[in-house]
Amino acid sequence: VFSDKQNKKMDTMAEWSLDDQSRAINLSKFIHEDNFQQEELGQDISNDASLISFPIFVKDRSSAQRKLLGTFCASRDAKRNRPFTQVDLDLLHNLTSQVSIAIENAELYAKIIAANEQLKEAIRLKDELVSMVAHDFRSPLTSIQAFSELLQDRVADEGIKKYLAIINRQSKHLASLAADTLTMSRLESGNFPLDFKIFRMNELVVSLMEARSTDTNIDLKFEIPEEDIEISGDSRRVYEVIDNLVGNAIKYSPDGAFIRVNINKINDGVQVSIADKGMGIASSDLPRLFQKFSRLDSARQRQIAGTGLGLYICRAFIEAHGGRIWVESDVGKGSTFHFILPVQKKLSNEKKH
Ligand SMILES: Nc1ncnc2c1ncn2[C@@H]1O[C@H](COP(=O)(O)OP(=O)(O)O)[C@@H](O)[C@H]1O
Ligand SMILES: [Mg+2]
Known part of the structure; x- marks a missing residue:
């Protein structure tokens, strides 16, 4: 349970430094209202007799170090008849580690979702490019093929005939490469309707x-x-x-x-x-x-x-x-x-x- 006020107090008490990204998280969203007394927590700490605070560290993916995200605080005001016990401490300690794991996982999950979206977009652009290039290859190659065939019949020189045959064969190979690439790209984008x-x-x-x-x-x-x-x-x-x-x-x-x-x-x-x-x-x-x-x-x-x-x-x-x-x-x-x-x-x- 956090409040800016508590965070600041903890900050000075424990000499933890909270970086710019630290923020207050209100656990009331996660804890059932019967177990959560909002008015006692995070409001005014002047009446608090005991106050404990656990740092919440999460792994920083870029630096691979653990960064302090905030503190997990619990306070007990003077009206209460007992201070925190070891059981309370253990419970809060466990809770804190669960909270950091949950936050780490949530951050990781959000990153994966974002990366997945980027990947999908990149694949879509690649498919678009491949089909555009493969498609635009076809008509010039058809001309090269047709004219090299035509010329082979018109020239007498055997040497030139041979070169023309090579041009013809290679352009056929390129055309089939373009056609296969176009088919593959369409198959992969699911854009290949069959005519049954x-x-x-x-x-x-x-x-x-x-x-x-x-x-x-x-x-x-x-x-x-x-x-x-x-x-x-x-x-x-x-x-x-x-x-x-x-x-x-x-x-x-x-x-x-x-x-x-x-x-x-x-x-x-x-x-x-x-x-x-x-x-x-x-x-x-x-x-x-x-x-x-x-x-x-x-x-x-x-x-x-x-x-x-x-x-x-x-x-x-x-x-x-x-x-x-x-x-x-x-x-x-x-x-x-x-x-x-x-x-x-x-x-x-x-x-x-
Ligand atoms: N009938 C075959 N006999 C021997 N190897 C073959 C035969 N068909 C295909 N292959 C092998 O499988 C590979 C893949 O075939 P294919 O997908 O048709 O590609 P490509 O013929 O363009 O190389 C070929 O490169 C060849 O190594
Ligand atoms: Mg083949």
């Missing part, structure tokens, strides 16, 4: 097969069941996932190596498997494979270009569909990536396309 519709898995895989058919240096085989498999999901995202996994299979296998894509109807969904006979993945690397920016040494050492975002995005898309994705692999023998998408009940407001 019913689509036929078989048709989706056939269109992917056609798009990949121009790749001449791969031996890509698709195994699709006769029976139609209908899925409720965002077909563009599912396409992206399969294309990404096929892209990896090609990237991490020697030229012309065999790659197989299997589509199987299973009990309550569809399972897609992409198998390659490439470099494989060590079992110790498997846990971090689907984390963002995770690129394995095997890929780095061979200087294979990549962002380490592909599998992270694949997993986010598959999980957003209520599915799961995993991999089986043997170093040097190859890898098989699998994912399962659940077949969902047809909703009346979903239309086929």
Whole structure:
């Protein structure tokens, strides 16, 4: 229980110095009114026969030292028939330490809340910046890509053709980095609505097969069941996932190596498997494979270009569909990536396309 008057008195009596931050705290807020006699405390101390005062120290976070926050005083006026006893002292002493712990915790809590708010704001600004930059990268890169392609057909000089091919390849890499970064940033800010519709898995895989058919240096085989498999999901995202996994299979296998894509109807969904006979993945690397920016040494050492975002995005898309994705692999023998998408009940407001 504090009053400025008491604080000042204690100050002179005990030679404690109260810094600028010391303040009076009225414990009547915390103690039930039946146990608290406001009029006896902290008012006039001229009648006090005994007065005890405990310093309240709290840890100062910046200096790591304990600073005196104030005093905890109890007075007993002359009308009372006994002075303070050891029991009173012990009680007050315990109370004082509880009060300092409570004040320390409350201060700490307020700091954590404030820091958390600052962090949230920083993350929001970062997301905004990342999506702005990634978005603004796209149109200039599209021009670079298109014109370098166009020029390759128009020039006769083989040397220049080679440079143009490098420009084209590098700008494609930059464009995919920008696209992946934009997707990641949107996924993380929760700003990635999926467009759920019913689509036929078989048709989706056939269109992917056609798009990949121009790749001449791969031996890509698709195994699709006769029976139609209908899925409720965002077909563009599912396409992206399969294309990404096929892209990896090609990237991490020697030229012309065999790659197989299997589509199987299973009990309550569809399972897609992409198998390659490439470099494989060590079992110790498997846990971090689907984390963002995770690129394995095997890929780095061979200087294979990549962002380490592909599998992270694949997993986010598959999980957003209520599915799961995993991999089986043997170093040097190859890898098989699998994912399962659940077949969902047809909703009346979903239309086929
Ligand atoms: N089919 C695969 N065979 C061997 N390693 C793979 C395969 N797919 C992915 N990886 C490893 O996982 C890492 C992460 O893949 P991904 O997220 O697609 O990133 P990126 O392909 O851009 O490097 C790759 O860098 C590579 O080390
Ligand atoms: Mg990849």
